[in-house]
Amino acid sequence: MHNKILIVEDDIAISEMVKNYLIKDGFLVKTAFDGEEAILKYLNYDFDLIILDLMMPKLDGIETMKIIREKSSVPILIMSAKDSDVDKAIGLGLGADDYIAKPFSMIEFSARIKAAIRRSTKYSNNEKKEDPMVMKVGNLTIDVGNFLVSKNNQAIALTSKEFDILKLFIQNPNRVFTKVQIYSFIWKDEYFGDENVINVHIRRLREKIEEDPSNPQYIKTLWGIGYKLEVI
Structure with a gap:
């Protein structure tokens, strides 16, 4: 079964380059060139992953992602020339699964796409198989x-991702996890060394x-070490 991907990018040259590469890599690909077109296509097709640029006409990537996240947990990978920590924090904090800055290696880009889809598929399958389980700590209750x-x-x-991180901590109270270990357990993939991904998810989880x-x-x-769930 071929995975379906939506590329949302207003630069036609970049859109075509990514589209052609992913088609050769075995994906089914549709494109949109602004946020409004992306929402329409998202509502009419069942995608396995969305590649989303931040800077777009009509409706930018952040607003587009907000609308999609209200309706779905489909994996979203941000593809943008904006590479500051603030932009990454905003994107990841609003529900993006990963972030890659232009210019990028198509080999790494394809690997991240496959990893995001693999994680999403595995998570869905595990949720179907897993028996109901309720865990409590303090005033928190997590129904796995x-x-x-x-x-x-x-x-x-x-x-x-926030749910998975919280579950990891609750299932392992007082155990210290390094950022590399958290990435390995939650993203189930090679750690790319971008600490901001984990920092943003921890910050957003704490806020909630x-x-x-x-x-x-x-x-x-x-x-200098990592994080732990402290249970006294």
Whole structure:
């Protein structure tokens, strides 16, 4: 079965280059050249992954991603010439699964696409097979089987990666995880050395589960080492 990909990129030359490479790599590919066209195609087709540029006419990549994330957890890979930590943080914080800056190697780009689809597929299959299991720590409750998290009995909306990170910590209380280990367990892929990916997900998770994210009660930072879920 061929995976279906939507490329959202207003630069026709880049769009065609990526499209032709991915078609040769065995993917089914559709393209959109602005955010509005991307939303229309997303609503009419079932995609396995979306490649999204940030700077686009009519509706930029951030707004496009917000709309898609309200309806779906489809993997989104940001492809942009903007490579600052702020841009990465915004994109990843809003639900992107990965970020690659232009110019890039098509070999690495294709590898990241395949890894994102593989993780998404494996996650979906595991969720179907996994027995319902409820874990609690402090005022948090995580229902693994139903992909639900609540704080003081109020539901919390987490992205799939935030959920996986929280589950990893709760299943291993007081164990210290390095950033390399977290990437390996959650992304199940080779660590590319971009610490910002993990930092953003940890920060966003803290903002949702902690009473005071700047002074976290649950996810503690061990400077120069990594993170752990502290349970006393």
